[in-house]
Amino acid sequence: MDVLAIVKKNRFFLKERFGVNKIGVFGSMVRGDxxxxxxxxxxxxxxxxxxSFDNFMELSFFLEELFGKKVDLITTSGLDRYVRPYVESEVVWCEK
Structure with missing residues (x-):
């Protein structure tokens, strides 16, 4: 599954509906494992x-339906300081 391509295809809807400024993929989908x-x-x-919590949850549910998989959604502001360096080193941001 090309997660990044799916996100790119939906980026304008994500911005309009959920106010997503930036979204990126990390973890096993990026590492190829x-x-x-x-x-x-x-x-x-x-x-x-x-x-808002409601907006976060609505986006999470939307993405799970879009991918047909469980989604672990983390905000840039909620990223744990111990995990941040690992996530930031492998995240692939959806660009235009």
Whole structure:
């Protein structure tokens, strides 16, 4: 599954509907060691007007339906300081 291509295809909808400023893929999908049962790890940055728990959950549910897989969605502001260097070193941001 080409997660990045799917995200790119939907990036304008993600921005309009959920206020996504940036979204990137990391983890097994980027490293190339994903298995059929692997989840999709995504790092997201919301516009300041869209930072809410409800919006976060709606985006998470939307992405799980889009991919047909469990999604681990993490915000850039909620990224643990111990994990941050590892995630930032492998995240592939969805660019235009």
């Amino acid at each position: 994903a298995r059929e049962e692997s989840d999709v790890d995504l790092l997201v940055e919301f516009a300041s007007t869209k930072r």
